[in-house]
Amino acid sequence: MKVISVVGARPQLVKLAPIAAAFAKSDHQHVIVHTGQHYDADLSDVFFSGLGIPDPHVHLGVGSGSHGVQTGAVLTALDPVFEKERPDWVLVYGDTNSTVAGALSAVKMHLPVAHLEAGLRSFNRRMPEEHNRVLTDHCADLLLAPTEEAMRHLANEGLAHRARLAGDVMVDICLRIRDAVLAGEHPAPALPDGIDPTEPFVFATLHRPDNTDDPQRLSDLITALGKLPLPVALAAHPRLVARAEEHGIKLAQGNVHVGRPLPYAGLVSAVLASASVVTDSGGLQKEAFLLRRVCTTVRPETEWVETVASGWNTLVPDPHRLSDHDWGTTVTRTAPPEPSTSPYGDGRAAENVVRLMESWEGGSRRA
Template identity: 75%
Template structure:
């Protein structure tokens, strides 16, 4: 069996790591195509080296651009790759422009498509990720759902017959890295200047367009983070850095200490060392949950609704609307006493993905 994986952004590279490892223990051929959607070394290269992923077989070098330009660029570049490889499966990951373009190119060439992380829904049609994931789910032949909730969404959309519960491959890699860190086999993360790793701190990220494109909103959000009573390690995504520079907004003020994005193992170590997380990232919400750290999500909704159970995650779309004391109480709240359960699986999802692809191969 030949499987061609299409990846292009940081979260997809993390998901690729356990999938690549699972394929490496079989006789199957696994071809990796990197679209180059994330071309910054902090969001791409370090994940290949840090997670032991084989170098891509094909690098399309698409780079940045509007959603239409980026999606169209990947779509055009994928056609000759798929024509040459003719895989048994085209495996796409998550909700990016690379995912939609990879799926659409395969469908047009009558190649079977499997969608990893199928069935997630935010029900926010302003999010480009929501368009990508819905369109990909309805185009794909096999839907590899991470949770029971995702399975319900797929059933509600008439896709139950194509859906299987695989579990979440992010659990596989997150728990593996966590165990290495706790055993002392992983070096301490390079936190931003001004953050003492041995003292309480919060870890923060912001990158979504709804939070960064309006200078007024971005300034208000950063002001809320800067007013918190604990130091805040802000891992600045290139989008955040660009928007802040464009609008003359200072990322270092008050409690805020900005630094570069971390390699995945460094990120996990930073979460483990923190008192809590403040983010608009879907992946980081789940990683905080898996690592027993409270998360405050700067969005009105989340695809990972399981993290909300018991108060492990709390949605606060407009933190600047709270009084400083109320906001500080939310962001620095203690971890719940209630157990969080295992809604995302047992850490063996990648093996199940390979088995499902074998079972459903045409």
């Protein structure tokens, strides 16, 4: 079996790590195509080196651009790759422009498509990620769902016959790196100047368009972070830095200390060292849950509803509308009881993915 993995952004590289390791233990041929959607070294190169992922077999180098330009560039560049390789499966990950472009290119060429992390829904159509994940689910052949909730979403959309519960590959990699960090196998994270890792601090990230593109919204969020009662280690995504500069907003204000994005082991280490997490990232909400750090998500909704139901994650769409006391109390709240179940699986999701792709017989559209 020949499988092409199409990846292009930081979260996909993290998911790729356990998948690549699982395929390496098999007799299957695994071809990695990196679209270059994330081309900053902090969001790409360090994940290959830090997570032991094999170098990409193909790098498309599409770079940045509007959603239409970027998606179109990936589509154009993938066609000759798929034509040459003629894989048995095209595996796409998550909800990026690379995801939907990879799925569309493959189905147009009658190649079977498997979607890892299928069935997630925010029900917020303002999010580009929501468009990408819905379109990909409806054109893919095999829907690899991470949770029972995702399976229910797929069933509600008439896709149950193509859906299988695989578990969440992020659990595989997160727990492996956690154990390595706790064993001292990774250096301390490069936290911003002014953050003492031996004292309580908040670890924060912001990058979503709804939070960064509007100058007033971004200013309010940074002001709210600056008023927290603990130092804030802000790992500044390139998008956040660019929008802050464009809007004339100073990120380092109040208690906010600004640093660079972290490689995955550094991120896990930073979360473990922190008292709590503030983010708008889908992945970091779940990583905070897995690492048992309370998380405050500055969004009105989440795909990872299990984190909220358990009390480990709280949604705060507009922190500037809360009093400083309420906002600070929310972010620094006491951890809830340990979850009674493991909603994201047992750390063997990548092995499940390989097994499901091996056994699936309903995927080929070839004549």
